[in-house]
Amino acid sequence: MTELDQVKVLAARYRAASERPYLASALYSLTVVPSGGVPTMAVDRHWRCYVSPAFVAATSVPELAGVWIHEVAHLLRDHHGRADRLPAADQRDRLRVNIAQDCEINDDLLADGLALPQGRVEPGTFGLATGRLFEEYLPQLPPFAVCSDCGSGAHGSPADWEIPDDGGRGGVSKVEAEALRRHTAEAMRAHRRNRGSLPAGWQRWADDVLEPTVDWRRVLAGAVREAVAWASGAVDYTYRRPSRRTGALRGVVLPSLRRPLPSVAIVIDTSGSMGEDDLAAALAEVTGVLREVGVGGNRVTVLACDADVQAAARVTSAQQVNLAGGGGTDMRVGIQAALALPDRPGVVIVLSDGFTPWPEAPSSSRLIAALIGADPPPPPAWVEAVRVPRGSD
Template sequence: MAGPSAPDLDRTKLLAARFRAASQRPYLASALYSLSVVPSTAVPTMGVDRYWRCYVSPAFVDATPVEELAGVWIHEVAHLLRDHHGRADRLAPELRRDRLRVNIAQDCEINDDLLADGLPLPAGRVTPAAYDLPPGRLFEEYLPDVPATGGHDCGSGAHGEPSPWDLGAADGTAARVTETEAEAIRRHTAEAMRAHHRNRGDLPAGWRRWAEQVLEPAVDWRRVLAGAVREALSWASGAADYTYRRPSRRGPALRGVVLPSLRRPLPRVAIVIDTSGSMGEEALAAALAEVTGVLREVGVRGDRVTVLSVDADVQAASRVTSADQVELRGGGGTDMRVGIRRALDVPHPPGVVIVLTDGFTPWPDEPAACRLIAVLIGADAPEPPSWAETIRVPRP
């Protein structure tokens, strides 16, 4: 049974717990009081849907102390503030298939922050430590390493899939929050957190990172890098040429004359990789995987991709079809000029050169005779020349 008619809910106790949570963490007050209560005997404990409706088991309220109920209120509203359902919608289908597994990963993201904040939570609440995972990660990072089955169901406001007690979008028996209103609540909460931390200095690290992301959203470097590579490839492949290998379709109209056709060949690509000692392997590998993934998608592979490992000199040059084939050598000084020069000094030079570096390197004095994308690893990487297209990749 689900809905407001569910019997015997101790509202006084439940709302006292919410008041306690809002009083002790005032920066969450607006979000907590945006939740509408829906008593339900179908929900095991408490859960939320996409519309900020909080489903509550009367039996769970009876069995749980007020201080723990306050922690559960914060846990459930954290799913909505962190837009877990929206992020779950963007997962690959094979990862989204097991909603309870997704929920476990999301609970890991939340609960380690709540416990670090000194909040008591009911027994059985999952944490990263229960799976030998490090704290402070996002649920997308935890998901591959959590169990494939089991776990608590926090509702569609968490994993994104309708739960048995979910009233759905059309139901008007309980108040609902629109996505536009939800975004306003998130921003207001983030601003309250920033003010609290400025005045008190005791905002938990997890919430501090979340507030910074909401107020100053980081650019998705993967999307920007993929877009830059695709655009550069499109530009380079626009250099059409004539060929007689495939006669023009207009040829039959002119007897005795063989007309060439236009062709747009796939461009050649050179990836120049900084393998000096200052480079971080994880960020470098992530950027390289993104680049090679885009090249594979658009059909640029095989002998059209050359990878050069460079520190102060070119240590290795090879044609590759995947990131796994790349041979990284080096570890000394840094001079990307020699790698760029080597990449262009071939009978069939590339139309696009992609340089993966931490930026602490000399650059050519003049623009390269092709499209050049500088992928800078690390927030402190200095600016390359203005003629280079720049993508910044944060270190993990």
């Protein structure tokens, strides 16, 4: 293996940090690892930067500085963490994921005037618009036979030339990585305030780190799953299936414990302030989660309610719901009607903009409020609230 020109590599990093000082802390946190296996430069999840001596010898310092920034961008944008959340089929196509990530990064770097080596990819290479996230680029890309590999710090899958997790040689922990991301985002915000603009992608990234947008679907799904699990935790005795210990007691039949699957009631605010599209989107999310946890349509009752209950029916899909109403708003009526159903629900989910009176005290059923809109008033503290942005898709 050709010996790595350390002076050239470090000179390129110094140039990158000097010209983009808000990236300096992140750049200097990378541990340099010479490697003949890596094609150019790459990073792993632990912030180790693998450098090809041959690539360094053939590349100018300005272009190497651009590659330094490209590689640290994979780590700052948590590309490996986001890749872990992709569908399994996409995760297996790691090099195509890498290309999509390169598109997300390189349009910002080129807009920032950075020099990058020949052979780079950018959205225009595939006739795609700039300014997108890699998750948006991925389904629009063709398959690739050969392309660059930026390492597990990008696509998430360790390469043969990477040091094993327990192999030492420096590295940054998850906690340290999060601190670096926040420090870098704060430095970017200060740079933008004092010296001018940033590329749109970096600006969006910094804003997301400092003022994160909550994924309401994930929060809602978690709340519904937890509530269903809580309601399912109730046990009762039944003689329909005698206890296994009955055989040991002559003439005595012992009941067995059962863990019933709860019924769920969904109360939908159909007053004039609510939009059908918002309601349908939130209802589809709720019914999807219920199906995942095994609560089928035969155990879900949907009640449309404004100031009175307009419709109540068991449904198997969101399309079957009759969103009747349009008058005033009082979700207490819908909640009371839900609790009075013959099959009393263990979980009641309310989809509303929040401008409604609420019951004065909790009941034995778990209550979740999915609050739709930009600034809904908070429900009582005992109501589990999830905020759903209006017009979310």
